[in-house]
Amino acid sequence: MEQQRYHMAVVGATGAVGEQILHILEERQFPIATLKLLSSKRSAGKRVLFKGEPYIVEEATPNVFDGVDIAIFSAGGSVSKALVPEAVQRGVVCVDNTSAFRMTEGVPLVVPEVNESDLAQHQGIIANPNCSTIQMVVALEPIRKQLGLKKIIVSTYQAVSGAGLAAVEEMREQTRALLNNEQPEAAVLPVGSEKKHYPIAFNAIPQIDVFQENGYTFEEMKMIQETKKIMHMPTLEVAATCVRLPIETGHSESIYFETETGGASVQEMKELLASAPGVTVQDEPSAQVYPMATTSVGQKDVFVGRIRRDLDRDNGYHAWVVSDNLVKGAAWNSVQIAESLARLQLVRKTGAVQ
Amino acid sequence: MEQQRYHMAVVGATGAVGEQILHILEERQFPIATLKLLSSKRSAGKRVLFKGEPYIVEEATPNVFDGVDIAIFSAGGSVSKALVPEAVQRGVVCVDNTSAFRMTEGVPLVVPEVNESDLAQHQGIIANPNCSTIQMVVALEPIRKQLGLKKIIVSTYQAVSGAGLAAVEEMREQTRALLNNEQPEAAVLPVGSEKKHYPIAFNAIPQIDVFQENGYTFEEMKMIQETKKIMHMPTLEVAATCVRLPIETGHSESIYFETETGGASVQEMKELLASAPGVTVQDEPSAQVYPMATTSVGQKDVFVGRIRRDLDRDNGYHAWVVSDNLVKGAAWNSVQIAESLARLQLVRKTGAVQ
Incomplete structure (x- = not known):
């Protein structure tokens, strides 16, 4: 039997995550029959190379999803809210990178290393969790399986590319300005749509996404709720x-x-993690080996180090977990979901090309 | 009665913290009779202005402490280990900014807002705690007093100036290189004396100071042990x-x-902190008001925000605490200790000038 091939669409193909999705689809040789690169009206018409072939980016409208088998959405929550239901109606299986449907009843929220079997319940939408949630659950799932899990307290150190290419550009401009003793300008971070913007260059901003009634930010609530669901x-x-x-x-x-x-013991934790899928242990304090943001870039794995026992509680542990937020945090996890859907034959049969 | 004035010495006068100490002594109009600016042999001979008057930096040797009442040391642990005992022998009250004597029995480890009364026990040395410890205990002491304290879990986000001016210069050079698509060079951070150095520019390094046998770094153990002592x-x-x-x-x-x-409630916590010494509450999520590193620079207070209740435990809380590591984290706390010593008449009487 020949390998089944799929009619694919990537929505948000020109964004920070979209670029990575295309790169990983190439690298993984995902079985693509046809590929549609979709975007907002503004980016439509751009030329993008995939496997050396030029593709023209099209505007994402309901009708372009006709005949598509799998669509990966990474163009923001409002785009997903508007177009994912349209695509589902047309028989497309949608892997959605936004927070639009993550907590919706009946929508599997999947990190393949943790809960691949939830994919079987899908009704057309599979949600890709928040970047900071994904790397945490990949690191903690092998521990949960073996030793159980009662409590998690996490503090994140998040990169600007998680807020898109405009945020990266803003940080670079601000950094240049400050090195030249000029005033930095801020218009994107912490949240584009908020009233106030603060420079991120040489700073730490304790706000990602908007504040909720309970004083937590939406990003924090995503980590809390998504972890419980996954x-x-x-x-x-x-x-x-x-x-x-x-x-x-x-x-x-x-x-x-x-x-x-x-x-x-720490040694037992390291062994447990070293044999877990998607995890690389980098933990040798005496040789100054630990995960760092810069060394994680471009890698698919979740890196775990600084594993140590709490000094007060016998069941308490500390760890330092790092991953490329655009790769495992977004693009790679989405492509993994697509690979799992294909392997488990969970893409609708009608549109798939034999 | 005229105000008592003191013969002062500042050891490490040309360093990042030394500069701040001189600035704050000026600003506070500390009652100085005479002032000696001391340093390593390498920096001796430099000219430094204090209250508009030129001072020549002298090499710190045992004999220069003759006749000094109060010396503030901020020139690294090895300098303090060698010279603090010499100064004490000469009747000097030493305020030491390094970790050399912090955990020594009989040496008060003091944050005036928390345990000023410990100063009465001094035998010539008062230790100034680690920068990251100071801001944490200032924020938590008013809560401890009112509600008691059982457990603390802290993750820090520490600035490079805590590692000295060479680390600041290294970060700036690395940042310039990366913005120009050049390779960054690393020779100072994470720890000058360690074998491996990693770029800090656009990175997060989970190592401050050297690793201990238990997998914690010395910086982490300082925070743990000093907090308990203070x-x-x-x-x-x-x-x-x-x-x-x-x-x-x-x-x-x-x-x-x-x-x-x-x-x-969060409101009760805010009120408790707002009336505490040395604390400024910056906590208005709806107006995006929270403490940030860049807005803390040059300020003496500890800034507290993002106060919220844990969603699972009735006695659990989260907070975001920011302070200038060179000011309250080092220089200001040392000068505060000197002010307390003067006010409580805990400087030896013989050398003080009436």
Whole structure:
């Protein structure tokens, strides 16, 4: 039997994550029959190379999804809210990178290393979790399986590319200005649509996404709620503080967690993680080996280091978890979902090309 | 009665913290009779202005401490280990900014807002705590007093100026190189004396100071042990993860803490902190008001914001605490100690000028 090939669409093809999706689809040799690159009206008409062939970016409208098997959406929540239902109606299986449907009942929220089997329940939409959630659950799932998990307290160190290419450009401009003793200008971060903007260059901004009634930001609530959904643990204790930093790419996380079963040694934790899918352990304090944002760039894995036992609680541990927020945090996890859908034959049969 | 005036010495007068000490002594109009600016042999001979008058920096040797009443040391642990005992022998009261004597039995480790009364026990040496410890205990002490304190988990976001002027210059050079698509060079951070150095520009390095046997860094152990000593709580649960970031000045901390008495509202916490010495509350999420590294620069206070209740534990809280690491984290706290010593008449009487 010949390999099944799929009619694919990538929505938001010219964005920071879109670029990575195309790069990874190429690299993984995903079985593509036809490929549509879609974007807003503004970016339509751009020419993009895929496997050396030129593609013209088209405007994303409901009708362009006719005949598509799998669409990966990465063009912001409002685009997904408007177009994902249209695509689903046309029989497309949508992998959505935005927060639009993540907490919707019946929409699987999937990190393949953790809950691939949830894909079987899909009704046309599979949500890709938030970048900072993905790397945390990849690192903690092998521990949860073996030792159980009671509590997570995470503080993040998030890169500006998570806010898009405009945020990266803003950080670079501000940095140049400050090195020349000029005033930095801010118009994008922390949140484009908010009233106030603050320079990120040489700064730390404790706001990612908008504030909720309870004083947490939406980014923090995403980490809390998504982790419970992905791990099927509605009563897991999770708290998050999310911070934007002057780092181009690579999210880092300082994670404290308590297991159900205490007493595991650092060595046992390292072995447990070293054999887990999608995890690379970088943890040799005596040789100054630990994960860093800059060394994670372009890598698919989640890097874990600085593993140590809490000094007060027998079931408490600390770890430092780093991953490329555009790759495993977005593009690679989406392509992994598409690969899983293909392997598990969960793409609708009608449109697939034999 | 005329105000008592003191023969002062500042050791490490040409360093990042030394500069701030002189600035704050001027600003506070500390009652100085005579002032000696001391340094290593390398910086001796430099000319420094104090209150508009030129001073020549002298090499710090044992004999220059003859006749000095108060010396503030900020020239590294090895200098303090060699010279503080010599100065004490000569009757000098030494305020030491290094980690050399902080955990020594009988040496008060003082943050005036928290444990000024410990000064009475001094035997010639008063230790100034680590910068990241100081701002944390200033923020948590009013809460401890009112509600009790059981547990602290802190993740830090530390500026490079904490590692000295060479680290600041290194970060700037690396940043310039990366903006010009050149390779950054690293020779100072994370720790000058370590084998490996990593670029801090656009990066996060989870190592400050050297690693201990237990997998924690010395910086992390300083935060843990110093907090217990300052608060007189040997059984307080404290854990720390310390991270260096591409920020010039201003340390930030994401702090989770559990009180003895649960149930206090965020509003009650804010009121409690707003009336505490040395604390400024900056916490209005709806107006995007929260502390940031860049807005803390040059300020003496510790800024607290993002105060919110843990979503799982009734006695759990989260806060974001920022302060200028060179000012309250070092220079201002040292001058505060000197002011307290003077006010409490804890400087030896013989040398003081009436």
